[in-house]
Amino acid sequence: YEVYHRAEGTVALKRTSGDQQKKWFEEFEDVCLIDFTSKRKRMTVIVSPKFGPEKGLLKIYCKGADSYVKALCRGAKVGAAEIEKLQKYNKTIFENLEEFGGESLRTLVVASATKPRSWWFGDEKTGEEGWKQKYDAAVIAKGPNAKQELSKLEGEIERDAEMDMIGATAIEDKLQDGVPEAIKSLLDASIKIWVLTGDNVATAINIGISCNLLEADMTKEGRLFVFDDFDKKHKDLTPAETDSSEYKNAVRDLLESNGAYYERERLKAEEKARSEERTEAEVRDAGQAKKMRLKEETENQVKRAFIMRKKACVLDRQFDEALSKVPALRNKYQGQPLGLAMHGNVWKVVAHYKTQRATNEVLTSSMPSLQDGKSGGGVTEEVDMSIEGKFYRLAKECKSVLGCRLEPKEKAEIVKLMQRRENVPTLAIGDGNNDTVMIKTAEIGVGIRGVEGTSAVSASDYVISQFRFLTRLLLVHGRLNNRRICLLMYYIFYKTSLVVWTVLFFGFYSAFSGQFPYLDWMYQLHNIAFTALPIIIYAIFDRDIDPHTLAANPYVYPWSRGPILYGPHKLIEWAFWAFLHAVICFFIPWYAFEVTSPEKSGQSFGFQSTMLVVYCCVVIVTNQKLAFYAAHWNWAWHLVFWGSISVLFVAILVFSTSTIFAIGGIDYYFVGYRLFAMERFWMTLVLSSGLACMVDYTRAVMEHFFPDRTRVFVEARHLGKPVFDPDHVNLDDIKNYSLKDSKTPPGLNRRYTGSNFSFTPNVREAYQKKNNGIQN
Template identity: 30%
Template sequence: KEEEAEEERYADRNKAQVFPDPKCSFDDSRLVQRLQEGHVDAPKIREFLLLLSVCHTVVPEGSRDPSCVLYKAESPDEGALVTAAKVLGFCFCGKTATEQVVNVLGEEEKFEILNVNKFTSARKRMSVVCRMAGGELVLLCKGADNVMMERMKMEEEERTRVDRALHGYAMEGLRTLVLAKRRLTEEQWRRWNETHRAAATALVDREEELARAAEVIEQGMRFVGVTAIEDKLQEGVPAAIKRLREARMRIWMLTGDKMETAENIGFACNLLHDNMSIQRIAVDTLPRAKEELRKLSQLWGTEEEAEEDRDRALIIDGGSLLHIFAAADQEEEGGGTEELALLRLFVQVARRCKAVIACRVSPDQKRQVVTVMRREEGGPLSLAIGDGANDVPMIMEAHVGVGISGNEGMQAVRSSDYAIAQFRFLEKLLLVHGRSNYKRIAAVIAYSLYKNCFF
């Protein structure tokens, strides 16, 4: 209650936003107030907001006036973070090939961008090496917590505090990023820059070489902060999923989010409910993956036939799937019976579930999930739906691919068999148009058979 009272006391949108944005509802004035008054936390706040306004690939459009500048971002999350920094007084307002201009509380500062290590689904992070206004060389980095935490130097107490904050945000269904930085000497940067240039000009395996080069410098970083973004469900998603489940369709959710975030979203969209028997698998070794799958097989395999239709759900992370799909790769190469047994055990357990959530998965793992289920004898007819570039491999692998046009771009739409504007339209596509098309095809087959037999 005391915290709520304090928040209400400092709730002032006019004071909380340095460069107001009508789409932003942030109204806690303490952050800007501490920054302007030179509070003991002011350097940390400045560092945090400066990282958000510099470490990105956003392109500004329009004039440099903070009230007029528009951002074009590769992802909505990145655009939201840059916009948030602008609202709090750090407006990214200009960009050239080697320089970025940030309006810091009314004064423009220039940052020379020396190198950019772009975000990929495998790296799950991005970083830039820049020369600050004072001439200092720094590496600014942001990425998923599971890859960032192991690359930072932190005291145990600080690590515990950050883990607690990340867990709290994940339980609210928010998508989190960890921010970090590292100071560099001129000599350190020169040596690494030679490696980076060699990787950038490589004629073979350029992406892999760039990833290896980035791995060298993205080490020993210092923690700066954590961001949390709410990825709101589109209108009608829970109702559409409920109706599809009533039509006896098995629905799987494949996402790159944390397990807690994915589970929270699963409940929000009616994929999971309180009466479900939910089991979780998050392991880091092959023997443990085998053990967990055997336990589930025994648990669900010994239930009586009367409970055969009981709602079950499985939540599994990408690390566990990595070991299982290694068996799938070995199957293609003529792998041993032990690996095939593990793969079939996973399929057996998964097919007993009404819902499966795979979290922390890469685009290639999404594709592998579809491939594994299709490969099984008597496997189901599969439909994959997504809205981003990371969903393209999955959409192309499924029997039917559906792309959603939206803020994530048009890559999914271009690779799909059908394109829709919102997820809720999938209900009509399957239950109305799909059913009508099935009836029409059946009538044509009957007509063709009759014509050929009697005429």
């Protein structure tokens, strides 16, 4: 088939025989297109051949996800003579679907039906109305429920067509270059990956294996928990369940609670019929028909709630069974990772009992009345939470999770679950319209620029052209910027608090008279010239590990996350240092100048000179504190660090040359020249700055003797020694390293990381003991 020509209301196809010998054209009238949506997961087209044996008939074609299209087909409506043939044919189609899914192909099912034109356009002779009139009215309808009513009508049209499945399609959606390697790197970085897709379970599992998300032997060894479509086994209630007293009582109670609503709707239907000038008998029939439809909807509502509860009970048992297998699987396969794959209908059950809770044990108490249009739940709060809790615990035990046949809203719900349960930042990445809601829900949204539109790109915080670039975005830029921004945030708070504390201390000696201790020029330049550039350069250029090393060693990523860099305790720590340093920078100069002997000329020091010494100590300590955190001392850092301190002294000399800079009663005229000529001034600067940063000096020295894993890693790189993962090697054995050891051939590869290590015999033995769970 080839689309030869398309015009408004007409489609022409060019067809070729299987042996390529015959070619002919077919032309169709384009009657109606029911478009694809992420919720419907299918699209339907209605056409009418313009010539040939089927001229004058309607052909209905539907293509979509297998479970959704199958629900629209005739099934039990087929006569006894055809049922066996149809079941055999459908079985062949689904066998082909499983085969295609096993080859990682994306599959869809096609169904068709043939109807007379009167089915759609109506019969003018009998006056019977067709679907077209109802559909056109629904399309132009306005109101809050117009879209829901249109979607409901589209489903009724498709079901009324009584289609038969005619085949399946399979397309190869190749992975982008570098996707398996990127996912492996992200897993090595201890990043939990959930794949949320619209593909079926079989296809998703095989794609997961091909991109290193799952292992090929997981299914065979039972390490992959698969929760497939519930609707295959539990799509309806059994006769015994519908005959139960609980079911009948639920229907009765809900009918009674909605009795007034039914009566109001009946009267509205009768009033509408009278306005159409119908007979009194027709008016009564219209009212009764409306009431009966509402009662039927009520019973269906109870039925759906019971089916959902039935699924919840089954799922609850399945989660219990899976959780009970986890310890045995870990022991049997020595801690090898587990996987989880679930169908979208499984998530619907979990989400149903999370968002729709009941506080009464009676099922109908949580059922909504039809007036409010809300949906209700069917279990108590305890069961509600246990279902979600067990799902969460099982997912947490697994290395990776696959969610299949998910709608956009359901993808966002899963993101919210992780945000609520884990309390960790989430990142969502996608390239299609179906991923937009998920990307907006996550704290960090990444859009891949592709061929599926620009919705995902427009909704995202970051845009990349290929998935493999995510590793550099996270493992390199993400780690480095996280470290820089955390320090930037606390350092700005620290340096501002430090100078403000000295102003407060001065207030005790000035009786809080309002006298400002510093020259306004100096105070305004504090965050502009004296302390601004070092933190800016740090936040742009500083890095403790070079980018190439970070990209090649993803296990380094979690070392600089969480409480190590940020949290309330870090804010308290920086606030403490700001107060302590302010005490040192204020009181040492104060007692060295204000409360001591005068200078050699016999003149005493005024508060202007004393507070200028205090300010010099504040600036030097502020910049010195940051210097201890800088790991990358390049030419720019040297320039701004020494330059900021130099600018301070130059500014003091400039402001000491004239009285024109005097503001607010503060005059530095000749003050700077007097101070710079005094040994006491320089000794005070050295004593204050040295004492304030004594802890930082001590910590820097101790790091040489008791290094953390990041420092060990960096030094190993600088010395040309092998790169290892300190989490899996005894650090005491590092002392046995020598430069010649780095030439030993690569040793054991840590499983599931892809990182190569060269070990000395002692380190190799330590690693093996650690990996086998033997205590050294």
